Amino acid sequence: MRLETSLHRIRLVHFRVHTLTIFRPGRKEMKTIDAASDLPESSLRSRRKFLKETGLAVAAGAAVLVGCAPTAPTPEQVIKEVEVTRQVEVEATRQVEVEVPQEIPASPWQYVELDVEEVRKRGHEGYYRGDCCFGAFVGILEALKDKVGFPFTQIPAEMMGFGAGGVSGWGTTCGALIGAAAAINLVTEKDLARKIVSELLGKYSVTPFPSETSNNYAVNHEFLVTEYKSDKALPQSVSNSPLCHVSVTEWCKAAGIASKTPERAERCGRLAGDVAAMAAELLNANLAAAFVPAFQFSQEAQGCMSCHTLGDNFAAGNFIQGKGECLSCHEPHQ
Amino acid sequence: MRLETSLHRIRLVHFRVHTLTIFRPGRKEMKTIDAASDLPESSLRSRRKFLKETGLAVAAGAAVLVGCAPTAPTPEQVIKEVEVTRQVEVEATRQVEVEVPQEIPASPWQYVELDVEEVRKRGHEGYYRGDCCFGAFVGILEALKDKVGFPFTQIPAEMMGFGAGGVSGWGTTCGALIGAAAAINLVTEKDLARKIVSELLGKYSVTPFPSETSNNYAVNHEFLVTEYKSDKALPQSVSNSPLCHVSVTEWCKAAGIASKTPERAERCGRLAGDVAAMAAELLNANLAAAFVPAFQFSQEAQGCMSCHTLGDNFAAGNFIQGKGECLSCHEPHQ
Numbered sequence: 001m002r003l004e005t006s007l008h009r010i011r012l013v014h015f016r017v018h019t020l021t022i023f024r025p026g027r028k029e030m031k032t033i034d035a036a037s038d039l040p041e042s043s044l045r046s047r048r049k050f051l052k053e054t055g056l057a058v059a060a061g062a063a064v065l066v067g068c069a070p071t072a073p074t075p076e077q078v079i080k081e082v083e084v085t086r087q088v089e090v091e092a093t094r095q096v097e098v099e100v101p102q103e104i105p106a107s108p109w110q111y112v113e114l115d116v117e118e119v120r121k122r123g124h125e126g127y128y129r130g131d132c133c134f135g136a137f138v139g140i141l142e143a144l145k146d147k148v149g150f151p152f153t154q155i156p157a158e159m160m161g162f163g164a165g166g167v168s169g170w171g172t173t174c175g176a177l178i179g180a181a182a183a184i185n186l187v188t189e190k191d192l193a194r195k196i197v198s199e200l201l202g203k204y205s206v207t208p209f210p211s212e213t214s215n216n217y218a219v220n221h222e223f224l225v226t227e228y229k230s231d232k233a234l235p236q237s238v239s240n241s242p243l244c245h246v247s248v249t250e251w252c253k254a255a256g257i258a259s260k261t262p263e264r265a266e267r268c269g270r271l272a273g274d275v276a277a278m279a280a281e282l283l284n285a286n287l288a289a290a291f292v293p294a295f296q297f298s299q300e301a302q303g304c305m306s307c308h309t310l311g312d313n314f315a316a317g318n319f320i321q322g323k324g325e326c327l328s329c330h331e332p333h334q
Numbered sequence: 335m336r337l338e339t340s341l342h343r344i345r346l347v348h349f350r351v352h353t354l355t356i357f358r359p360g361r362k363e364m365k366t367i368d369a370a371s372d373l374p375e376s377s378l379r380s381r382r383k384f385l386k387e388t389g390l391a392v393a394a395g396a397a398v399l400v401g402c403a404p405t406a407p408t409p410e411q412v413i414k415e416v417e418v419t420r421q422v423e424v425e426a427t428r429q430v431e432v433e434v435p436q437e438i439p440a441s442p443w444q445y446v447e448l449d450v451e452e453v454r455k456r457g458h459e460g461y462y463r464g465d466c467c468f469g470a471f472v473g474i475l476e477a478l479k480d481k482v483g484f485p486f487t488q489i490p491a492e493m494m495g496f497g498a499g500g501v502s503g504w505g506t507t508c509g510a511l512i513g514a515a516a517a518i519n520l521v522t523e524k525d526l527a528r529k530i531v532s533e534l535l536g537k538y539s540v541t542p543f544p545s546e547t548s549n550n551y552a553v554n555h556e557f558l559v560t561e562y563k564s565d566k567a568l569p570q571s572v573s574n575s576p577l578c579h580v581s582v583t584e585w586c587k588a589a590g591i592a593s594k595t596p597e598r599a600e601r602c603g604r605l606a607g608d609v610a611a612m613a614a615e616l617l618n619a620n621l622a623a624a625f626v627p628a629f630q631f632s633q634e635a636q637g638c639m640s641c642h643t644l645g646d647n648f649a650a651g652n653f654i655q656g657k658g659e660c661l662s663c664h665e666p667h668q
Contacts, residue, residue, distance in 0.1 A: 093426040102433040103483065107492035130524065150435040154488040158441035161524035162515040169533040171645075171656015173500075174578055181496040182516075190495035197502040242506055245656030252653035259655050260644045280483065310503075310594045319586035321593050322395035322505015322579030329663055 073148030104151045111187035113287055114143045114280045120214065123176075125224035127269035133163025133175030135269065139276030139281075140183035153185070164242025174244045176272040177201060180279035187283065195293055196282050201242040202295030203278060205325065208236035209251070210270030211277075218270065229266040240325045248273075300332075301325050438485045445521035447621055448477045448614045454548065457510075457610030459558035461603035467497025467509030469603065473610030474517035474617075489520070499579025508578045510606040511535060514613035521617065530616050530629055535576040536629030537612060539659065542570035543585070544604030545611075552604065561598040574659045581605075634666070635659045 087095025130138070137160040144301055145152040160182060163175035180200060185193040215233040217223045237254035239247035248259055248268070257263050285291065297305065304326040311318025416519070448519035457473025471494040479486040494516060496502055514534060519527035549567040551557045571588035573581035582593055582602070591597045619625065631639065638660040645652025 073385060084416075089422040089424060091424040091426065093428060094637040095428045095430055097430045097432050099434045100431050102435045104488055104490060109490065134524075151488075151490075153435060154438055154485075156438060156441040156443065156485075156520065158524065159516055159520040162519040162527050163512075163533045164528065165644075166656055167507050167511065167515060167535065167576070168528040169656070170507075170532065170535050170576060171654070172535075173512075175625075177501065178507075181501060184495055185496040186490065186493040190492065193496050194498065194502040195474060197496045198504065200503065201504050201506075242501070242504060243656075245654065245658075248655035249653055252648065256648060258646045258648040258652045260646045260652060310499075312591040312592045312594045314586065314590060318592045318594060319583055320579065321582035322500055322503070322506070322577075324504060324579075 002323040053287030057246075058099070076191055102150065104154055108185070108187050108189050108193075109151055110148070111283055111287065112144070112147055113284050114140065114147070116277045116280045116284065117213075119143050119280040120273040120277035121217065121224050122273070123221075124214065124269050124273030126219070127154060127272040128225050128229075128275075130158065130161050131164035132268050132272045133164055133177065133179035134158065134161045135179065135272035136176040136279070137179030137183050139273060140180065140280060141186070144279075160315035166248075171248070171318075172243060174204065174242055174247050174271075175206060176268070176275035177242055179272070180275050184277075184279055184283060188286070192286070192291060195278075196291055198284065199291075199293050199295050200275070200279055202293075203276060203295075204242055205240055206238060206295075207274075208238050209247070209274055210234055210236065211274045212236075213277075218266070223273075229262040229269065232263070234263060234267050234270070240328050242324070246328065297323065298325060300327055304330075304332075353628065370644060403655065425526070436484060436488070438488055442519070442521050442523050443485055444482070444531045445617055445621065446478070446481055447618050448474065448481070450611045450614045450618065451547075453477050453609040453614040454611035455556075455558050456607070458548065458551070458603050458607035459611075461606040462559050462563075464492065464495050465498035465509065466602050466606045467513040469513065469519050469606035470510040470610040470613070471513030473607060474514065474614060475520070477614075478521075489644065497510070500582075504581030505582070506577060508538065508576055508581050508605075508609070510602070510609035511538060511576055513606070514609050517610075518613055518617060522620070526620070526625060530613075530620065530625055533616060533625075533627050533629050534613055536627075536631075538576055538609060539574050540572060540613075541608075542572050542627075543581070543608055544568055544601055545608045546570075547611075548604035548608055552600070557607075563596040563603065566597070568597060568601050568604070574662050576658070580662065631657065634661055638664075638666075 013225070087208060116293035119139045120141055123135050125135075126138040126142070127135030129135070134157060137210060138157045141152060141155060141157055160179050163173075163178040166172045166175060177197075178202065181193075181197040184196050184200070214223075218228060218231045218234050221228070221231060235251070235252040235255040235257075237247075239250050241247060248264065251257075251267055252264060255263070255267075282291070296302075303323065308320045308326070309318060309323075310321055330332050346585070422487055453473045456477055457469050459469075460472040460476070461469030463469070468491060472491045475486060475489060494513050497507075497512040500506045500508060501512070511531075511534065515527075515531040518530050518534070522530060548557075552562060552565045553567050555565060569585070569587040569589040569591075571581075573584050575581060582598065584602055585591075586593050586598060589597070589601075616625070630636075635658065639657060641651035642654045642660070643652060643657075644655055
């Protein structure tokens, strides 16, 4: 599309110099200078200069004529006309607006403080649209989209649908964590993002889900959905793991409720909101002051990880990558 | 932001100088100078100079004429006319570029067939820039960006940096799987994406990494990097799990190499390329014909999952979410 506006400016510069000299017997001189001008400021000097020069030239000529008058034949009539005319400048400025695609800014994009409870409700509602990973992601993304607009309008949130059920049903990382982690990384650079995401996984592992806040929203119908999979206050459980498989199984066991039920789905919907809210809390805190991790593993796990960690000594047990509550999967050894 | 450029064109510069000198009676001279020219703005100085010179010449001529008057015929009439007509039309076209956010198309975005080996190399190179998740993601995204352009230009790939080390070092889902899964979901709708991603996790679990192809690229220095963390042919291992923690530990044990070494990092870089290539293969196949899953769990795992699956019968064991080779973590029960 091309938008056009035109600015036209016409400048008229016009001046005229007449020098009329008529000699008649007895008369010495009659001179008329007629200057009419309409000049821009910058031209004044040259006009004056011109007048001066031509004027002087004429005067000099006249002086000579007059000087010669006593000895020369008196002219019957001398008409000198110096006419400098018509300087017409037409300036037409045409302004053409050309639309060019706006480039996305460099990463990370600017985060603005979000209302944690709004994010919780958005995350829960997002779960109803696209499950846990999508839900937690849009809990933050769509809040930023509504508050900031571009560039958050450019992300197709549907790309995070894959994370549902611990990555497409495999029960690996909790999808809500993946969605929230992507949102965190969208607004924080890599190294900081990893610290905040690691903190999120730690807090997740030790937090009872669904939160009391979410349970209350459901009971009071304060979430953004109109029909609830369940509007009961649901049992809580702590997973001690960021894995979907562990998190869901622990909840099912704690609640005595099977995994393919409206209650379990609602539990994961509330958890998606809770995880998005937890991420927003961490991001808000990071806006206020430089982020400082607070999560600590159990003494037992720290004991395991004193040897079994990322390191360069294979014989010492540095052959692993990862962290967590080791004993939730492994038997301890002496 | 507004960018401005200006185009100026001068159309017409025209001036004329008439000098008409008529002597009567006993005419000595009649001179006419007629100059019409098309001059650019920069000729103003020469115009002034010209006027000045001709003006002076006229004055001098007059002086001489008058000086000669006693011996020359008396002029009846002298008309000197200098007429300057200068018409300048300046046309300025100002182009103003207005950056406008482009509306992204609805999800999923259109996939085009990619060169699997190009994707493998891009994924490996991406690992060097931003680790496994980012690497596998850009292996596909940047190939699409280069081949298609918009809308793939709108995704800040850095947002996938969080997945490194099985999500910020926790060793949960292999980050390369998360990055590749996000790329898959970017170009396929939710339900199809989950089938393809699930297939990817299955194939990953039973594939020896790094692939022979990647090992050969490294040995022959055919990857896109100039300096290698290691250019050796590295040992291969099968993880039987989509988890980073299991995948890395199994490789370290198979290779006898610690986890924080250039060799282990290079192994994960090649794996990032391999996983991106595997995803591109699946996406290419899905372009050619409707996707049909092929991956099968082991008989043992299928046995476990005949009860321990997503279901509504808690008592029957339907209290889990997830799938995998159960016995890689759990003891079997009767």
